[in-house]
Each structure stands twice: as C-alpha cells, then as structure tokens.
Amino acid sequence: MELKELQAALEGILFASGEPVAAERLCVGLDVDRGTLDQVAQHLMDEYSFQHRGIRLVKLDNCYQLCSAPEYAEHIRKTLESRKPARLSQSALEVLSVIAYYQPTTRAYVDQIRGVDSSYTVGLLLERELIEECGRLAVPGRPILYRTTKNFLRSFNLTNLDELPDLPDSSAEDGQITLELEAAVAKLRQEENADRQEEAQEA
Secondary structure, three states, X not given: OOHXXXXXXXXXXXXXXXXXXXXXXXXXXXXXXXXXXXXXXXXXXXXXHHOOOOEEEEEEOXXXXXXXXXXXXXXXXXXXOOOOOOOOOHHHHHHHHHHHHHOOEEHHHHHHHHOOOOHHHHHHHHHOOOEEEEEEOOOOOOOEEEEEOHHHHHHOOOOOHHHOOOOOOOOHHHOOOOHHHHHHOHHHHHHHHHHHHHHHHHO
C-alpha cells in the first residue's frame, strides 16, 4: 500500500479498537515491518499536530492509540461528563509514586515506605485503572505484585516509564515518602495543579 493508504488503514484500526494496539499486531495487520509502521505513525502524528486536529496519535511503550487532543479536554469534559472525576489525593499520589518507581512491587513494600496502611488507596488506584495486578511474589504468602498501567501513562502525559523524573538516592527504610521522592514526582502533579488553577480562575 501507498503511504496515504497505510496511514488511513492505521487510523481506521486504532479508531475501531479504542484501546492501545501492540506494534506487533499492527505490523501483522498492515503487512509491514516495524520501521515502516513507526514511519507511518510519525507521519500521522505530525499531520494531526500540524492541522490542529481534535485527535492525536500517541505511543505508549510498545503500543499506539488514538486519543483526543489535550487542548480540547475541557470541552470534551463539559460535553461528555456529568461530573469531573475526583482528583488524586496526597496519599494516592504517594502510593502511585512508590509503585511507579519500584514496580513491580507489593502493597507491603508500599506500606513499609509510607509507614501507614495503603490497602484502601491501592484499591482506589486499581479502580481507576492507574495500577494493575501483575503476578505474585515468590515468597511465603505469595503477595500480589502491582505495576502501573497504560492508563497511568496517558493520564500523566508520558510515553513510557523512562520519562519519569530521576529519583534521587534516598532510604526506603525511612518509613515514609521522603521529600526527595515528593520532589521527583512533581511532574505527576502538574496536571492536577493546572486543573485547580483553571477552576480558581473560572470562579
């Protein structure tokens, strides 16, 4: 197929899926190699951006997905949502930060670092699909392991976990999230803070 046909086919597949699609599956479906797929995807990304379209093509680890353009998020929320989803609390951000940096990890390890029970917060993050179960640790009791999801990457505008801010050296035995860890996850709070400022201005 020509480049334009490949772009149209890729767009159709991702639109129909509505979810991230692995690059390997796209290569099979389009009958192209990985280099060609990445080239086609980049052309679409550039085209959407240049034309100020309402959709974007994003890369999440080894997958591609269509999503709405972030600059139209407020219009989309007003149109489609009856109420805004609850923001992450300080404790939820702490738990999410520990899991993001030390994944895969157990709830007991999260509790050890924070110094408090995190069972409720872990359940909340599971419900919001920011983390997921990914097996069990091979120790007595076989505790559940947790890791972040692709929804986590989308929510915080990350392509992959390598884009997380560097974590300074700190002791995990402190029994709580250190000031250094809080500073390192400042990037994860930018979106929340921006929303608060926007609401304050509207008020």
